[in-house]
Amino acid sequence: MSASGSRTPPAHVLIVGGGGTGGALAHDLTLRGLKVTLVERAEFTSGTTGRHHGLLHSGARYAVNDRESAVECIEENTILRRICPGTFEENDGLFVAVTDEDMEYHDDFVKGCAECGIPAQDLTREQALALEPNLNPDLKAAVRVPDATMDAMRMPLRFFATAQRNGADLRNYMEVLELVVDQRVVSGALVRDHVTGKVGEIRADLVVNATGPWSEKVAAMAGVDVPISPSPGVMLALRGRLCNMVVNRLHRSGDGDIIVPQRALSIVGTSSWTVEDPEELDVPEDHVRRMYEEGVKLIPAVRQAEFRAAWSAARPLIGSRGAADTGRELSRTFKTYDHAETDGVDGFLTITGGKATTLRGMAELCADVICKKLGVEAECRTRETVLLPHTELFAA
Amino acid sequence: MQTFPAVEDAVGTVAAASESRRLRVFRFKRGDERPHYETFDVPTIARTTVLDALRWIQNHRDHTLALRHSCLHASCGTCGIRVNGREALACVTTVRDLGREITVEPVANLPVLTDLVVDMREFFTRFPDEHPLVRESEFPPESEPPEGIEAFERYEDCIECGLCLSACPVVVTAERYVGPAALAWAERVAEEPRGADVANFLAWADDPDGVWRCHAIFECTAACPSNVNPAARIMSLRGTLLGRKLRAERHEDHAT
Numbered sequence: 001m002s003a004s005g006s007r008t009p010p011a012h013v014l015i016v017g018g019g020g021t022g023g024a025l026a027h028d029l030t031l032r033g034l035k036v037t038l039v040e041r042a043e044f045t046s047g048t049t050g051r052h053h054g055l056l057h058s059g060a061r062y063a064v065n066d067r068e069s070a071v072e073c074i075e076e077n078t079i080l081r082r083i084c085p086g087t088f089e090e091n092d093g094l095f096v097a098v099t100d101e102d103m104e105y106h107d108d109f110v111k112g113c114a115e116c117g118i119p120a121q122d123l124t125r126e127q128a129l130a131l132e133p134n135l136n137p138d139l140k141a142a143v144r145v146p147d148a149t150m151d152a153m154r155m156p157l158r159f160f161a162t163a164q165r166n167g168a169d170l171r172n173y174m175e176v177l178e179l180v181v182d183q184r185v186v187s188g189a190l191v192r193d194h195v196t197g198k199v200g201e202i203r204a205d206l207v208v209n210a211t212g213p214w215s216e217k218v219a220a221m222a223g224v225d226v227p228i229s230p231s232p233g234v235m236l237a238l239r240g241r242l243c244n245m246v247v248n249r250l251h252r253s254g255d256g257d258i259i260v261p262q263r264a265l266s267i268v269g270t271s272s273w274t275v276e277d278p279e280e281l282d283v284p285e286d287h288v289r290r291m292y293e294e295g296v297k298l299i300p301a302v303r304q305a306e307f308r309a310a311w312s313a314a315r316p317l318i319g320s321r322g323a324a325d326t327g328r329e330l331s332r333t334f335k336t337y338d339h340a341e342t343d344g345v346d347g348f349l350t351i352t353g354g355k356a357t358t359l360r361g362m363a364e365l366c367a368d369v370i371c372k373k374l375g376v377e378a379e380c381r382t383r384e385t386v387l388l389p390h391t392e393l394f395a396a
Numbered sequence: 397m398q399t400f401p402a403v404e405d406a407v408g409t410v411a412a413a414s415e416s417r418r419l420r421v422f423r424f425k426r427g428d429e430r431p432h433y434e435t436f437d438v439p440t441i442a443r444t445t446v447l448d449a450l451r452w453i454q455n456h457r458d459h460t461l462a463l464r465h466s467c468l469h470a471s472c473g474t475c476g477i478r479v480n481g482r483e484a485l486a487c488v489t490t491v492r493d494l495g496r497e498i499t500v501e502p503v504a505n506l507p508v509l510t511d512l513v514v515d516m517r518e519f520f521t522r523f524p525d526e527h528p529l530v531r532e533s534e535f536p537p538e539s540e541p542p543e544g545i546e547a548f549e550r551y552e553d554c555i556e557c558g559l560c561l562s563a564c565p566v567v568v569t570a571e572r573y574v575g576p577a578a579l580a581w582a583e584r585v586a587e588e589p590r591g592a593d594v595a596n597f598l599a600w601a602d603d604p605d606g607v608w609r610c611h612a613i614f615e616c617t618a619a620c621p622s623n624v625n626p627a628a629r630i631m632s633l634r635g636t637l638l639g640r641k642l643r644a645e646r647h648e649d650h651a652t
Contacts, residue, residue, distance in 0.1 A: 042462070042463075042464075042465075043463075043464040043465060043466060043474055043513075044466075045466045045472075046464070046465050046466050046474075049466075050465075050466030050467045050468075050472055050474075051466070051467055051468055054471070151471075151472075152466075152467060152471070152472070153466045153467060153472040153474070154472075173462050173509075173510060173513065192460070194425075194460055194462040194510055194511075195425065195426050195462070195509055195510040195513075196425060196426045196427055196510075197425040197426075197427070197460060235469070237469035237470065237471070262471055263471060263552070263553050263555075263622070264553055264622065264623065265469070265470070265471060267469070279455060280451075280452075280455055283443075308469060308470055308488060309468065309469035309470055309487060309488050310443075310469075311468035311469055311487075313468075391520050391523075394516050394517045394519070394520040395517070395520070
């Protein structure tokens with residue numbers, strides 16, 4: 001039953017933030033018949049979404065220490081391959097053990113994958129080297145899992161493209177200056193259009209804060225606190241495809257433990273620390289060096305590869321700052337806050353946490369909360385709806 | 397202590413010594429009579445990129461400056477601009493290499509929406525209607541890497557940045573010319589069809605405003621940040637089309 005089928009006009013939801021989360025939510029809500037406006041202060045996917053290393057997670061990275069995230073990842077991995085045909089390289093991933101200590105982790109890893117429903121195939125040193133000749137020849141064992149390479153911008157843009165085709169009003173270069181709050185009810189936003197330079201107001205029945213590491217700042221406009229730790233990581237892009245599969249270090253999560261081939265580049269990632277402000281992220285030199293040092297342990301050719309870029313991106317991890325030193329202790333899962341329940345401020349939700357691989361699932365859970373709140377009865381349809389190509393976003 | 401030849405390129409040999417550079421930035425908001433240029437003095441270190449400098453201006457001087465960016469490592473193509481008149485990706489162009497005063501403008505041959513942001517719809521209208529640029533790259537288990545794995549590139553390399561279109565001197569005067577990006581794409585499909593209707597795309601390219609409009613100036617190839625080499629692909633398409641025509645004529649000769 002679609003809300004647009006009823007006599008009254010559909011409820012209007014204003015989404016603040018044009019990253020993967022906001023785009024997927026716009027798509028989900030539009031399919032459920034709601035009127036959706038999304039505003040993003042800069043280009044879509046320019047905050048955190050577009051900057052990640054381009055890994056479609058199998059969930060294996062979290063199979064031992066963060067099972068909730070691992071299960072979310074493998075479920076969404078399967079769904080995304082179905083609804084985004086052509087967006088992923090079908091290249092799979094290897095988890096490679098290079099030290100005796102790594103080998104001690106091996107059994108827990110394989111067991112964790114099995115328990116989370118992640119297909120994992122044990123490979124010998126020889127089998128791994130046959131697949132990836134550039135791997136460290138001293139490797140001890142490897143496990144093959146259904147990781148894949150994605151385009152960090154174009155995969156989420158397919159959600160935007162489809163939402164737009166279905167009637168969502170998506171506005172980039174439109175910045176929220178203030179939220180309209182009256183008697184502890186949020187009813188819209190004051191925005192600046194950076195295309196015209198003009199300031200105006202957008203009214204809505206519900207405002208959703210989907211601003212990732214900026215969630216705390218936007219929530220503060222409504223006088224509520226969101227416990228977010230912006231947790232940046234440094235990544236390094238090298239010229240040339242040093243591997244064809246995604247290559248991970250088989251160990252407990254650590255710095256520089258993944259190499260993602262991305263077109264004609266190889267991305268080495270990542271480090272992790274926490275900051276107060278996600279606006280101006282440093283690219284610490286020692287972190288860049290660590291990417292080289294750790295990357296070499298997986299693929300020795302990292303040493304000679306030509307430098308292309310080094311950059312930082314801030315993950316929006318759930319948890320209070322101070323509770324974590326590096327951010328690695330925090331879960332990669334996601335959460336929707338209804339601020340009527342948590343803070344007594346109505347008409348305002350925050351969706352945050354998560355990762356690119358789980359964007360659709362995050363949107364589904366958040367849309368369920370929104371529909372319940374607005375009294376809309378509509379099933380989620382995003383598991384089956386095949387998304388338009390990203391180029392449709394630019395259809396004249 | 398391990399040494400890494402490339403690491404000094406990455407982090408810069410001179411640590412954090414700040415020097416000022418002047419950026420002359422193209423400004424335009426819809427409703428303005430004409431664009432103007434605004435100058436900003438920006439502190440830079442060895443590895444500061446043009447994108448870093450522009451974002452510094454946003455954060456410290458003028459919050460309303462609009463620009464496109466996403467991946468920060470030359471993979472998404474959004475930050476294509478002109479720096480001192482030359483096409484560049486702002487995220488991998490180091491400020492220190494560009495002199496004391498640096499002029500930053502949006503790419504040419506696409507309509508400006510605001511400041512450094514152009515309307516990319518005009519880029520995509522040049523392609524045929526169905527044009528999947530990012531295509532599946534399957535991993536056949538029997539595959540063997542040819543001549544070193546560096547050559548083993550199957551994921552499509554074009555990042556739709558528009559720099560080739562901006563650099564093309566023909567597009568300036570030939571408004572209907574489809575331009576290098578779309579033709580490079582057509583050649584890629586002809587080279588590896590994966591079930592696509594090649595004859596249809598060749599017919600599309602075989603047009604006065606298709607491959608035959610190109611003057612072989614190779615500015616597109618010089619501007620391409622992803623080594624797609626559009627000019628060579630256009631030449632290759634011409635070769636394919638000429639070959640087909642000659643074969644067809646010979647066939648007709650034999651028939652008479």
